[in-house]
Amino acid sequence: MTLPASQLISMQEGKTLEFKRDISSPKNIIKTLVAFANTAGGRLLIGVEDDSREVRGVENPLDEEERLCSLIADNIAPRLVPNVELISVENKTLLIVEVYPSGQRPHWVRKEGPDEGVYVRLGSTNRKADRELIAELKRTVTGISFDEQVLVDRTVDDLDFDAAKVCFERHRKLVEKDLVSMRLVAEDQGHLVPTVGGMLLFGKDREMIFPDAWIQCGRFVGKDKADILDHIDIHEHLPVAVERVMEFLKKHAMRGADFSELRRRDVWSIPLTILREAVINAVVHSDYSQRGAPIRVAFFDDRIEIENPGILLPGLTIEDMLQGASKIRNHVIARVFRELDLIEQWGSGVRRMFKEAEILGLPQPEIIEIGMRVRFIVYLEESIGVSTESHVGKEENARWSGEQVTEHVTEHVTEHVTEHVTEHVTEHVTEQVTSLVICLEDKSLGRREAMQYIGISSRPTFVYDYLQPAIQAGLVEMTQPDSPKSPTQKYRLTPKGRNFLTKEVAKHDQ
Template sequence: MLEELLKIGESERVEFKSDRKGQLKFDTIIETIVCLANHKGGYLVIGVEDDGTVTGTPRLRTETIEEIRAKIYAKTKPHLWVKIWAEKSEEKDVLIIEVPKQILTATADGKYLRRGVEGDNRPSCLPLEPHEILSLLSFTSQKDMTAEKLNLGKEALDEPSIDLLLKTTKENQPELRNLSNDELLRILGVLTTQGNITLAGLLACGMEDILHEFVPFHEVILNYFDGAELKEQKVYHANLISVFTELINIYKVYNRGIGEVIKDGIRYEIPLIDNEAYREAISNALIHRDFSIAGSVSINWYQDGRLIISNPGGFVEGVTVDNILSITPYPRNPLLSELFRRTGIVEKTGRGVDKIFVGQAKYGKPLPIWDVNNKHVSLILIGTQWNKQISEKILGEDFIPEELLIMYHIYTSNGSASLGELSKAIQRRKEEVLYFIWRLEERGFVKRTNGNVFVKEKLKAATENAEDTIIEHVKSKGFITRSEVAQMLNVSPSTALRILQKLVQKGMLKRIGTRGGTRYVLDEIQR
């Protein structure tokens, strides 16, 4: 392991510490371990200089590994149990401490540290700021800021917003229609059983001046650009119900049709931005933003057809661009998210991101682009770049999201894709992808052959051109075998045999040899 860590060098998950004379303070060891635990975990290597030179440590002459492990356990909160072992390099002892990921670990005296990068681009340990601690608490479900009980009553709520909230909830959940308004507000989490407002309730439907007093970072900015020129701007500080309603109305102003497809007598207009994708993207930005970080939600429409939506706070813990379609979602603000789910404003299953991908894919547009760091999330949708041929194939078909994305990927990959490529594209295990392929194959949309998946038009075209390809090969080489045809056309051996038999029946080829020695040559007439 030491040799591998030396090759890697210092990084966000590896820290070297010099200890050639045993001068390294144990407090420094603890702080480094806490720093690594609060990031992604990693390795503390004691007895190595910053440049990777092994100088060794005499520490094991005075302490055992078990004693060091016990001291680390005692000096961290919550207690951290690490793996420790020693390795030798050039007759020098090196101590390696493997640190597990354990979000919100502190030193015994209350220091919270995180792994970061300083001005020289070198990894280092930095203090966790108060707002970062709050964010991590919500990441790990230890604290839901929006569930906080405020010293406010119903008089702090905006009546039109309350009326709209109750109306949409009852329409979405008819079984709640017979409840009184106060009972329903308590179920939604707007009110506590004592009649206090929660932060979620204030954010959802509070009066603007009171909301600004309690959540000064709440702000939504809408911009419209023509090139680099800002043509229009609106700034909102109202509650989320009001802002969401306004942004939905704005969609009707800025959105436009960019083309049409007629399929089976039905006309499909191609929108600049898909309505459901827009709703989900907007609601995600408003509801899942980090309210402990200063910053605004921004919605930027561009005349050239782009829509960029940004919100403060990175992805919640565990979510990345590479698993966003498959990971079980956990909201940063659970009570606020649940409130909006019950109203029907956001996807009940929490899988609204699927709608954003589908909203681009069904028109043959580029898939969503994510720009993410620990301070913000930006979603970029490109609206004007659409593919008419893909739209004609996908629109009007009864695809579930995974099937639609599989079809999109195959069409954008020139009509065929491997199982591995499809697994990566829809972020599902290969075994699960095979199930979706089977569903598509049963309905005649695709054909799986030799590990690849083809759309039926591609397979048909390949078969139609196969005869010419085979004849040219035989003219060049003198003969062809069934396995060569299967490999050349990327079809199964049985399909290859049927194509060759057809050429023999037409008098274009002649079969010679038997079993494993069978070859196909040009018929005398063709020579």
């Protein structure tokens, strides 16, 4: 065990921890061990009251250990071999069962059978797995993702190659052999056929096969779903759908203007960079085998929730994600999104979102599993009311008043970096420059890549409000300073930029 039993007792029951007074209810114990093995592993402490955490100990510990091992052997299939220990705590003996994520999943309760007896762990509860989830558990063992499977009754003509070329036109010219290398199509009995991922991304009639592979967006009045102001159902190809979601969020955000410089600078009331990353994460990690479960984006006055179907993959916990661990549910979709520079290195997205929220002074986002879905919650700095007029998307309604802008700029936007930057400029950089520094944390990016990461489409805005101030501040530099207009030009952090980022993170840790 990585943690001593005394420390485990002080923790709350959850995805990987459960307490039992004794083994008088073996059926529940068996379900818990099956769920642990099928999900992220876990530890069961027997001899502890699950409500009060009072250490009661077990009577006749050696006999109870033997009985428990027999119960496990007789009631779980395939065979499960957990680590069972007797531990002394407060002069009493506890029985501790440690289960690791199994490479033979799915396990099931033998009496219930392989179709009805498979359980997974959701929070502190055990949930019976349905047919789609059982298939998902099997796939995670084989290493073949759902979107890598071939659709033998379809042909290459079922893919919208023109739409794919449009998505890639900013990056490179897409040719038909790229469909094979990116696993959009695969060979089956001598013929090329679409994969599930190919149809999800660029299928001409995607919703005939996957009727729930779309995104539902809603703007609600207040802090619950009692009153909806506006909604949109997005059925476009997945790479394009990401942009449509961002357009919807911007439509209902407030956009202020900072006129403290000669140029106007937009100040959005929502953290676009974090939200874009969260939407992309939901698209890449959704379980598209589930029925009746589209991706949902809910915009409330005080928060924005992005929710996708599918529990966390076996062996992965929310705590693991916060440390940078990542498992890819959809290999094909992830590959294409990376080719499009929509995602970066595996596992960096969640950490980057939390770090940016910290630097911007926002409440920390939250990741929770709710039923068979994962919800990412982005809390806003200030509550945003909605207009009662019908055209809420008009700039006249969405823009802050001059007084609001002045107050926001005074309280929340640091001084804009100008060409007269001093060595102390890192104390007064804008949110835009900070966003650029964050996205260059561990890589060099070209202009288009950086713009996509930040979530803006205007080149002048990027150059004048992000890039030039960052370079003038000495935080960012060109990789090819002698060829500033080179088509392969990229940008990276300077030592000063890395020092600035380190100080910003440390400052918000205090």
